[in-house]
Amino acid sequence: MADRRLFGLGLGAFAVAAAFLAIGLKGNIAFVLELRLLKLAALVQVGVAIAVSTVIFQTVTGNRILTPSIMGLDALYLFGQMLLVFLLGGVGYVALDPQLKFGLEVLFLMGLACALLLPMLRSRLDMGLMLLAGVVFGVLFRSLQSLLARLIDPNEFSVVQSASFANFNAVRTDLLVFAAIVTVLAIIIAWRSRHVLDVISLGPDAATGLGVNWAGTVAGLLLLVSALVAVSTALVGPVAFFGLLVAALAERIVDSRRHAVLLPAAALTGIVVLVGGQTLFQHALGSATALGVVIEFVGGLIFLLLLVLGSRK
Amino acid sequence: MIRINNVSFKHRATPILHDVSLDIAKGGVVALIGPNGAGKSTLLSLVARLQALQTGTISVDGLPVDTTPGRDLAKVLAILRQDTTVASRLRVRELVGFGRFPHGRDRLTDEDHAIVDAAMAQFDLTDLSDRFIETLSGGQRQRALVAMAFAQGTDYLLLDEPLNNLDMYYSRALMRSLRSVADAGGKTVVIVLHDINQASAHADRIVAMKDGRIVADGTPADILTPDRLEAVFGFRMRVETIAGKPFALHQL
Missing domain, CATH: 3.40.50.300 (P-loop containing nucleotide triphosphate hydrolases)
Incomplete structure (x- = not known):
């Protein structure tokens, strides 16, 4: 049952990818195809990265309505960007080698996530307290970011501004190769951890009883999540509800919380929604920039719906 | 000891x-x-x-x-804590199967399946094996959790x-x-x-x-x-x- 639905999702993902490449193909076909392939690769990466990071994050926290952005991870990333502009100036920021910058940002985000989360994990704070701390950190970094935004030159602000909103139309194809390496590595680790993730979803006591080193494993998984969030935020900007939308959809489509099914289902759903949505908006509705808004809108509605329905914890 | x-x-x-x-x-x-x-x-x-x-x-x-x-x-050593809640959407058989996790991380072998079946029989869960945990009564859930600890074979x-x-x-x-x-x-x-x-x-x-x-x-x-x-x-x-x-x- 779940396998057939997974197969269906795979077909769907393949179909939207083909549609994205093929619809309205004219002019210099080789040139257009190359451009579209690059963009497709970026969108697939973003969809997969957000979907997988959200599923892992929800499993670790044992909560179905949370996303990594609630822990303030993307706020942290954007704060890092703003800090760089503040310190180096707009020109210096633009002059930085994008891949080097991205690599440093990923490490910075993972390091900071580690520095914030590990002490909390080590003292065995309960998850509720940790999430509260995450929400507070998120607000802190957003506020710091807007404080810096007020301090810098308006011209330099415009440099950062383009990075602060989700834009699926202007993906950063220059970061693609580097981001792909990070994503693929993270996906391989996530896939190999699928059985451990199943056990983690039983909660800390049961998982420890079954021989999982809870603190170490969870710390590793949160590092994985922060790497994936860094990838997607770097490529398209922060998206709050997309992960929630995809994880909730995937769980309902395959009707399972087993990660051997759920992880690929979420990744494929991410591709279908993102690439399919982009195709639809680009060709049928003619306003490709609106996709981010619509995804956040629908995701927000689902968030409310899950809250109202009690979300079965 | x-x-x-x-x-x-x-x-x-x-x-x-x-x-x-x-x-x-x-x-x-x-x-x-x-x-x-x-x-x-x-x-x-x-x-x-x-x-x-x-x-x-x-x-x-x-x-x-x-x-x-x-x-x-x-x-x-296997432990069952007081008030264990299972948040995940699982069937009884899957939950009991987790007891075999320390022995082989990946797929359950035939031997593992036999142990899981024996644990379910021991705690009178065979009829419930395909039910979702959240549809069980408190007592049935408790028995499923005991069966999981038992299936660990410690x-x-x-x-x-x-x-x-x-x-x-x-x-x-x-x-x-x-x-x-x-x-x-x-x-x-x-x-x-x-x-x-x-x-x-x-x-x-x-x-x-x-x-x-x-x-x-x-x-x-x-x-x-x-x-x-x-x-x-x-x-x-x-x-x-x-x-x-x-x-x-x-x-x-």
């Missing part, structure tokens, strides 16, 4: 356990009894390394619980108030199952009980705790005397011997 040496434990500033030492030999059913807040659950969770040791040492079959890799310990089984939510029929059935895995399987069952009569009827040894200390330790006949019980629970109750076993009439 479980060896607990000079274990003290504080939760923040509140002392929970005071210098507890206890040896539990291999084989048999050992009941931990005592009033609420005596430290029974804390002691059990320290043995099962669910909480970090502060002072003292605990070893299970010579393996120190604080330094042995979790996976090695999970093959020796020599030591630690159960924290497993009779919670169970009716008379299943309380008795569970205690008899535990008795038979101890007798036939040579396993060691350490169980926190509130019903001292269940302890008297089914346990080989009763350890009574109060205020973070062990205050009495012996066979049911040693422990179930009006004086001992008054010292532990703080009120006097009649003790009658029926069918050769002492029973406390604490309801009177």
Whole structure:
């Protein structure tokens, strides 16, 4: 049952990818195809990265309505960007080698996530307290970011501004190769951890009883999540509800919380929604920039719906 | 053998356990009894390394619980905590199957499936094997969790108030199952009980705790005397011997 639905999702993902490449193909076909392939690769990466990071994050926290952005991870990333502009100036920021910058940002985000989360994990704070701390950190970094935004030159602000909103139309194809390496590595680790993730979803006591080193494993998984969030935020900007939308959809489509099914289902759903949505908006509705808004809108509605329905914890 | 040496434990500033030492030999059913807040659950969770040791040492079959890799310990010792909630959407068979996780991380082998089936049969879950956990009653869920701990196939089984939510029929059935895995399987069952009569009827040894200390330790006949019980629970109750076993009439 779940396998057939997974197969269906795979077909769907393949179909939207083909549609994205093929619809309205004219002019210099080789040139257009190359451009579209690059963009497709970026969108697939973003969809997969957000979907997988959200599923892992929800499993670790044992909560179905949370996303990594609630822990303030993307706020942290954007704060890092703003800090760089503040310190180096707009020109210096633009002059930085994008891949080097991205690599440093990923490490910075993972390091900071580690520095914030590990002490909390080590003292065995309960998850509720940790999430509260995450929400507070998120607000802190957003506020710091807007404080810096007020301090810098308006011209330099415009440099950062383009990075602060989700834009699926202007993906950063220059970061693609580097981001792909990070994503693929993270996906391989996530896939190999699928059985451990199943056990983690039983909660800390049961998982420890079954021989999982809870603190170490969870710390590793949160590092994985922060790497994936860094990838997607770097490529398209922060998206709050997309992960929630995809994880909730995937769980309902395959009707399972087993990660051997759920992880690929979420990744494929991410591709279908993102690439399919982009195709639809680009060709049928003619306003490709609106996709981010619509995804956040629908995701927000689902968030409310899950809250109202009690979300079965 | 479980060896607990000079274990003290504080939760923040509140002392929970005071210098507890206890040896539990291999084989048999050992009941931990005592009033609420005596430290029974804390002691059990320290043995099962669910909480970090502060002072003292605990070893299970010579393996120190604080330094042995979790996976090695999970093959020796299984724990069921009080009020375990399963948030995940799982069928009974899948939940019990998790008990095999320490042995082979990936797919269940035929042998694993046989052990899972045996565990479900032992705790009367075969008819429920395809039901989702969240559709079960509290007692059925409790039995599924006990079956999961049992499927882990360990020599030591630690159960924290497993009779919670169970009716008379299943309380008795569970205690008899535990008795038979101890007798036939040579396993060691350490169980926190509130019903001292269940302890008297089914346990080989009763350890009574109060205020973070062990205050009495012996066979049911040693422990179930009006004086001992008054010292532990703080009120006097009649003790009658029926069918050769002492029973406390604490309801009177």
